[in-house]
Structure formats: structure tokens, C-alpha cells
Amino acid sequence: MAQWREERKYKVRPNTFQRDKVAIKSFRQFFGDERSLDSITKEDIEKYRLWRLREVNPSSVNRDMSVIAIMLDRAVELGFIEENPARKLKRLRDKRERQPRAMTREELRKFFEAARQNGHLLYGMAYPIFLTYFFTGMRRQELLYLEWEDLDFERRKIKIQAKIEKDGFVTKTGYAREVGMSKTLAEVLSRLPRRGRYVFGGDTPIAYPSSVSRAFRELREKGRSAQNHNPAFPEAHLHHLPDGEGHKPQKGSGTRRPQDFCHHLALRPPSLRAQ
Numbered sequence: 001m002a003q004w005r006e007e008r009k010y011k012v013r014p015n016t017f018q019r020d021k022v023a024i025k026s027f028r029q030f031f032g033d034e035r036s037l038d039s040i041t042k043e044d045i046e047k048y049r050l051w052r053l054r055e056v057n058p059s060s061v062n063r064d065m066s067v068i069a070i071m072l073d074r075a076v077e078l079g080f081i082e083e084n085p086a087r088k089l090k091r092l093r094d095k096r097e098r099q100p101r102a103m104t105r106e107e108l109r110k111f112f113e114a115a116r117q118n119g120h121l122l123y124g125m126a127y128p129i130f131l132t133y134f135f136t137g138m139r140r141q142e143l144l145y146l147e148w149e150d151l152d153f154e155r156r157k158i159k160i161q162a163k164i165e166k167d168g169f170v171t172k173t174g175y176a177r178e179v180g181m182s183k184t185l186a187e188v189l190s191r192l193p194r195r196g197r198y199v200f201g202g203d204t205p206i207a208y209p210s211s212v213s214r215a216f217r218e219l220r221e222k223g224r225s226a227q228n229h230n231p232a233f234p235e236a237h238l239h240h241l242p243d244g245e246g247h248k249p250q251k252g253s254g255t256r257r258p259q260d261f262c263h264h265l266a267l268r269p270p271s272l273r274a275q
């Protein structure tokens with residue numbers, strides 16, 4: 001377990017590692033330090049979950065279980081146990097959870113219109129930031145730390161680096177990956193002024209992740225349609241904008257690929273002024 005913690009420390013962001021420590025602490029508290037991993041069964045894990053539910057909600061238990069499952073996967077790899085008992089249990093259902101709702105075609109059209117028209121948001125970078133978010137599914141922090149050297153316009157690829165910055169940035173999984181860059185996105189990004197290391201900024205990132213969320217909420221409110229004021233209708237959130245690497249429209253939209261969807265919405269590059 002100590003070996004896994006040391007490995008994990010360098011694979012995830014510091015705040016993720018702190019949450020991992022909480023999960024492992026509760027695991028050790030329940031089973032004790034003398035209990036061998038190979039003696040823990042599926043039934044034992046089930047008892048642990050029930051014990052944990054006395055203190056936290058099902059969503060928190062699910063997060064803890066994800067960490068424990070990853071740790072036990074590593075134990076299997078190292079030969080300490082033959083199989084992972086945590087992988088035999090289904091996730092707990094949280095009654096508070098609401099079904100995620102993808103943004104509709106009309107909402108997206110109005111959202112990007114509002115992003116174009118509100119140049120004061122995110123220092124004038126709201127449109128290219130959210131367009132990148134839409135096409136790639138990158139996380140907020142990954143977007144803000146995107147560097148010019150990560151963009152390959154010739155291959156139309158974006159490299160998302162797993163590098164640790166002095167303020168603690170690393171990709172959520174701890175691994176680098178590569179995503180595609182659509183023609184529309186490549187055109188928008190290539191026309192941005194280059195003021196320094198970062199695409200959306202200069203020598204430092206342009207904003208904090210929370211600023212991206214606030215800008216999204218403001219644009220959503222400016223562009224939302226009248227029917228969405230019905231409190232029974234789930235409200236779209238930032239993580240509902242993309243789905244994986246690009247947006248997956250709702251059924252019946254008549255489009256399948258993000259580039260087709262954007263073409264239908266007329267998401268063309270705005271005129272970008274060099275500032």
C-alpha cells in the first residue's frame with residue numbers, strides 16, 4: 001500500500017492525491033494495518049461500504065471505492081492478490097443524482113453567439129476557449145495550461161501534456177494524451193495572437209478554472225431559451241457542453257459528428273483582433 005501511494009503521488013494532481021489519502025485512511029481504519037490484502041473478500045468490501053455510508057453519502061463512497069479499486073488493481077499486478085474484490089461490486093446509486101442533460105442545438109447556437117458578443121469575458125478569449133472545450137472535451141485546467149508547442153497544425157492534433165507545474169497542474173489521469181483538432185478549431189486557434197507560452201494567455205495562464213465556470217454560467221444565462229426556465233427541466237452545466245472528444249447531440253438532432261453539428265450551427269471563426 002505504501003508503494004502504491006508513492007507511485008500515485010506522482011501520477012495525479014496534489015488535490016486528487018489528498019482525496020486519495022482520505023479514502024485510504026478510511027480503508028485502513030476499517031480493516032486495520034495488520035489485515036493482509038489477500039484475505040479481503042467481496043463481502044468484506046461490501047461491509048466496508050455499509051460502514052462508510054454511516055458517515056458520508058453514496059457519491060463519496062463511490063469516489064472512495066474508485067481509489068481503493070485502483071490500489072487493489074496494482075496489488076494484482078504486483079502479485080500480492082489474485083483478483084480485485086472491489087471490482088465485483090456495482091456503484092452505489094445516489095438518489096440525489098440527476099440525469100445529465102446535453103445542451104440542445106438551439107442552446108448551443110445561442111451560447112456561442114453570446115460568447116462572440118461578450119468580448120469582455122475571459123479577457124476576450126471566451127469564444128476560442130469554449131470552442132476548444134466543445135471540440136476536444138479537454139478539462140478546464142488543461143485548456144488554461146495549453147501551450148503553443150502542444151498544437152500541431154500540420155497534423156491537426158493537440159497534445160495534452162502530463163506535466164507538473166509549480167502550482168500543481170497535472171492531467172487528471174497523470175498521463176499525456178492526444179486529441180484531434182477540427183478544421184474550424186485549427187483556423188480559430190491559428191489566428192490567435194501569440195503573447196507568450198500559453199495559447200490562452202501569455203507567460204501565465206489567462207484565468208483560473210473557476211473563472212471558466214463563471215463565464216460559462218453567464219453565457220448560458222444570456223443564451224438560454226424561455227422553456228429552460230421551467231424548474232423541472234434539468235439545467236445544463238459546463239461538463240454537459242462536450243461529451244468525450246467533442247459534443248454528442250441529443251437524439252433526433254440529425255447530426256452525428258461535432259464538425260457536422262458546428263456547421264449546422266454556423267460556428268465560423270470570428271474576426272480576431274490582435275491586442
